Amino acid sequence: MTAIMEMRGITKTFPGVKALDDVNLVVQPGEIHAICGENGAGKSTLMKVLSGVYPHGSYDGEILFEGQPMAFRGIQDSEDKGIIIIHQELALVPFLSIAENIFLGNEVAKNGHIDWPETYKRTADVLAKVGLREPANIPVGKLGVGKQQLVEIAKALSKRVKLLILDEPTASLQENDSETLLNLMLEFKAQGITSIIISHKLNEIRRVADTVTVVRDGRTVSTMSAPFSEEQIIRQMVGRDMNSRFPDRVPNIGKLLMEVDNWSIRHPEHAERMVVRDVSFRVHAGEIVGIAGLMGAGRTEVAMSVFGQSYGIKTAGTVKMDGVEVDTSNVRRAVAAGLAYVTEDRKGLGLILDDPIIRNTTLSALPKVSRNGVLDTGAERQVAEDYRKAMAIRTPGVFQKVMNLSGGNQQKVVLSKWLFTDPKVLILDEPTRGIDVGAKFEIYTIINDLAAQGRGVVVISSEMPELLGLCDRIYVMNEGAFVGELAREDASQERIMSMIVKGKEEHHGRVA
Incomplete structure (x- = not known):
C-alpha cells in the first residue's frame, strides 16, 4: 500500500534549539495515526512543518503527499491539497458569528456576494456533525472554550479534507463532547478520510488509533500498530516505566x-x-x-x-x-x-505570553519585590529563580518568554505566580x-x-x-x-x- 503521506529526515532548528532531529513519519491511507510524546517533544512542530505553517526552506528533509514531493509555502498550499490542521490554540474571531468563523476565508458566494442562506445551511450541517447545538448567528466569544473547540472542528470539516490533523482536539472538551469527536473520527475513517491525532489522553488514543508514533526530544523513537497498551506508550514517551x-x-x-x-x-x-x-x-x-x-x-x-x-x-x-x-x-x-485562583485558560488569562518568566512570577504580588513603589529587580530575579528551582521549571533562565515554554512548564509558572501571594x-x-x-x-x-x-x-x-x-x-x-x-x-x-x-x-x- 502506498502511503498517503511521508515525512523523511525532517530537521527543524530554532535559535539555540533543535526542535526536530531527523524525524520520519509514514501515514497510510484511511488510518487514524496518533502522535504521542511529552510536552516539548516536537509533535506540534512536526505538524506545523507538514501543514506549511513552517514553510518549505525553513527546515531540512522531504514531505511526500500522495506520492508527490511537496514544497508548501503556507497553510493555503497544504489546504489546497486537502491537508487541514486544527491547532491546539484556537484561531477564531470572537466578535464574528459561528457561521462567519466557519467560512472565514472560504466564503460561500454567489455573483460576488456572500450567499447567507447557503452559508447558514452548510453551517447547520457541520455543526450537526460535531454535535454542537447553537444558533449559527451567535458570536463565538459568547461560547465557552469547549464549544469554541467544536466550532474549530466544524470549520475544518467545511473544507475538502483528505488528511485531517487534530492537535489536542479534546483537551478542552467534556467527556460527552470528546465521545462525539472520537466517533466522528471513526466515521471519517469509514469514509476513507485519513486522520492524524495528537493527544495526551491515552485512553482516547487506544480507542481510535490504528498506529501510534512516539516522539521524544525531537526524534521518533518508535511506531506501533494496534493493539497497544497505555503503559507501552508511556514507557516510550518518558523513556522509563511509570508504575x-x-x-x-x-x-x-x-x-x-x-x-x-x-x-x-x-x-x-x-x-x-x-x-x-x-x-x-x-x-x-x-x-x-x-x-x-x-x-x-x-x-x-x-x-x-x-x-x-x-x-x-x-x-x-x-x-x-x-x-x-x-x-x-x-x-x-x-x-x-x-485566596488564589489558577484559571483553566492559562494562556489567555493566566499568563502574559510575551513577557518573561520573571515578570509573570512576581506579577500578582509586586509590592513584595518593591521598595517605596520602585521595583527591586534583584529581589524579583531571586524570587523567580527560587520558584524556577522549587517547581523544576525547565528553561535556560528566568528571562525566557513564557510563550516558548511547554504546557507543563507554563502551568508551573502560573502556580508560582499565585504561590508568591502565599x-x-x-x-x-x-x-x-x-x-x-x-x-x-x-x-x-x-x-x-x-x-x-x-x-x-x-x-x-x-x-x-x-x-x-x-x-x-x-x-x-x-x-x-x-x-x-x-x-x-x-x-x-x-x-x-x-x-x-x-x-x-x-x-x-x-x-x-
Missing part, C-alpha cells in the same frame, strides 16, 4: 480554613438565569477537595465569582476564612483574604489540561506538596480519574447546584455520574 499515575500521599487534614455558604450568581447578561444556585462547601488545611461536573455545570463560575472576578451578578452568599467572614468582591480583596487556599481550574502524562505527575506532586504544607486545595477537573486519584472529598455539581458529596473511599466514576444524572432529573422535575 503509578499519581504520587503517593498520606493526608494530614487539619482545621477548617474556608467556608462558602449559600453562594448564588446570576448570568451576567441574562439576569433571569441562575448559573450558581445556593452552593456551600468547606475546605480544611491539608485537604484536597474536588469539584466534578459536566461542561456548563457552573464549576468555573463558582471559582471565578468566589475569587472576585465579577462573573455574573451575586445575589447571595458569604465566604469565611479561619471562621471570619471576608470580602472577596474583587481579586485584590480575595488575594488579601488568602495563599491559604488555592483553587485550581483544570490544572493539567493539555499537559502530558509525565508533566501531569509533576503537577500532582506539587498539589500534594501544597496540601502537605497545610494549605487547602480545590481542584476542578473534567477528568474523573484525576479527581479520584487526587482528592480527599469530591463535590458533584450539576446545572449550577451541588447535587452530592463523596469521601475519597466512597467515590467512583459511576457514583459521580449517577449523582449528576439524578440531579438533572430532580432539577427538571422541579421546573416542570
